[in-house]
Amino acid sequence: MLMGVDGFALTPTANFVAYPRFHEEYRLPQGWLPAGRGDPVDAVVLTTSVPDHAFKTILSNIGDPLVPIVSLVADDRQGIDAAGQGEQLAWARAYAIQARLREMPPSIRHSTQPEDILLARIYSRGEGLNAIYDPSSRDLVRYPVAGTLDNVAELATGLYSKGYLARGFFDRIFCCPQCRSGHLSVREECHSCRSANISEEVVVHHFQCAHEAPESQFRSHSGFECPKCARPLRHIGLDYDKPGSVTRCDDCGAINDKPSVGFKCVDCGAHHAPDQVAVRTWYSYSLTAAGPRRILQGNDGASALVSAGPDRFRILLEHTRKEQREFGSPYQVARISFAHRDLIEAENVRLWEQSLLLVGDALHSALREVDAVRAQADGFLVLMPRTGPEDAARAMELVAARIKAVLKVDPGFQYVLIADMAARSVVSQQV
Structure with missing residues (x-):
């Protein structure tokens, strides 16, 4: 076993790919060898400025989203783990990432699931999933640690809901209702x-x-x-x-x-009034204590982690089902949706967002303390323990009356009581 920079243990067969080539003036670190045809690749080293199309080709050919990529010249593009900080520091960064990757079980190291890949990248890079401003990004925000993964914000939200990640506020950014771009020109208008x-x-x-x-x-x-x-x-x-x-x-x-105030999207050219423009909240994330456990234990730690997360609704549903089996106590799950949502949202996005917040307040004020509410993309789920169908229907009527009393618009409140298996399926899709 050889020792690399900063004391990281390396195998003699650690392989790297250099692009476009490894110049003679660079020192080849001990324990690394140029990868031959068919050899696994443990790091990619960029020795000069690489065009975007060539960089994409490299990523496609490597095919491993966890392999460290370092550049010996300045380069701040997404997916590059270290650049322009000196030859020794670039190799040390690759060593550190590889050392952490070797700690992972195969179920994580070679997983194709986006959530596993994101967690593995956060852990192997030894830093949080920190948001930064990026004018070249359509969202105006990006996460460097995420590499080339898509839908990073949505993935991080799911991992946060399961207890893998903790989060802190980064910024609230207006986005175009038509194309979702964050590139909006805020201007005074006639x-x-x-x-x-x-x-x-x-x-x-x-x-x-x-x-x-x-x-x-x-x-x-x-x-x-x-x-x-x-x-x-x-x-x-x-x-x-x-x-x-x-x-x-x-x-x-x-x-x-x-003058009036208006928003014009720089990307698609659409014009919007202030009350039509949605606001997106962005967060930075860090691993919780459960995060490394999931990464290092692989699939074996999955079930324990889910129950350790902050998903109160799922926990209460499982407990309520156990009560039903043991004591015959009935329970109901109501699925609430809004028939007029699309119409209201099309006319005034901000009005719908505020109305949805008031709906949440109305639900909590109309229901019992033992009932649980979970927000979904299309509405809400309501868990009512020790409740029969008739009592659940009366509770929903009270909710409808409360919503009508506090909202200025009619959201088209509607609900359906769903069966046990359907409830479990809906909840499982959220975690």
């Missing part, structure tokens, strides 16, 4: 035609006739005079004053006290 071609103009007040108008209307070929009474204006403070300003649209000529 109330009438929504053009951004507007200008501010001072208002003039003529004391003698009390006429007020934009300053441009007081200017004429003969000087400065009132457009209403035609008297000349010579002395500010005696003949006139300038009490404020207005906004003039240089396209349609409309005049308003203040």
Whole structure:
């Protein structure tokens, strides 16, 4: 067994791929060998600036989303684990990642499940899933540790719900309702035609006739005079004053006290009013104590981890089912949806988001303390222990009445009581 930089243990057959080639002036670290045809690849080393198309080809040919990729020149692209920090540091980074990868059981190291890959990358890189701003990303945010994985935010949310990850607030970013891009131009606009071609103009007040108008209307070929009474204006403070300003649209000529605010998507060009633009909350994540356990134990630790997570609804459902088996206690699970959701959301995204929050408040106020509520993409699940169908129906009627009392719009509340197996299936899909 050989010892590499920083004391990391290496096998003599650790293989690397250099692109475009390994220059003679670089020192080959002890314990690493250039990979031959058919050899496993333990690291990719970029020795010069690599075009995007070539980088994508390299990733495709390697096919292993956990292999460390380091660059001996500066390169901050997604998927590169270390770059431009000196030759020795780049190799040390590859050593550290490989050492952690070797700790993993095959079920994780070679898993094709995106959640396993994301957890393995977080663990092997030895740092959190930290969000950063990236103007080149459509979302305006990216997670460098995630490599080339897609839908990272959604994957991280699922891992958080299972207890693998803890999270902290990063930012709230407006996104285009049409294409979901975070590249939005927030601008002042004309109330009438929504053009951004507007200008501010001072208002003039003529004391003698009390006429007020934009300053441009007081200017004429003969000087400065009132457009209403035609008297000349010579002395500010005696003949006139300038009490404020207005906004003039240089396209349609409309005049308003203040401009409107609008959003224009830089990517798709769509225009949106402020109340139509959704807000997306972004988080940074770190492994909980259960995270490394899942990675190092593989599939054997999966069931213990699920029950250790914060999924209160699933835990209560399992407990309620046990009560039913032991004592014959009935229970009901209601699936709530909203028939008017698409209509309201299309007209005013922000209104629907606020309405959904009020629905959650109404549910918790109308139900018992022993009942459990879980939000879903299309509505809510409600677990009602020790409850028969008739009592559950009455509870849903109370919920409907409470929602009607607190919401300004009708969401089209509807519900269905689902059977035991259907309830377990729905809950399992969420974890």
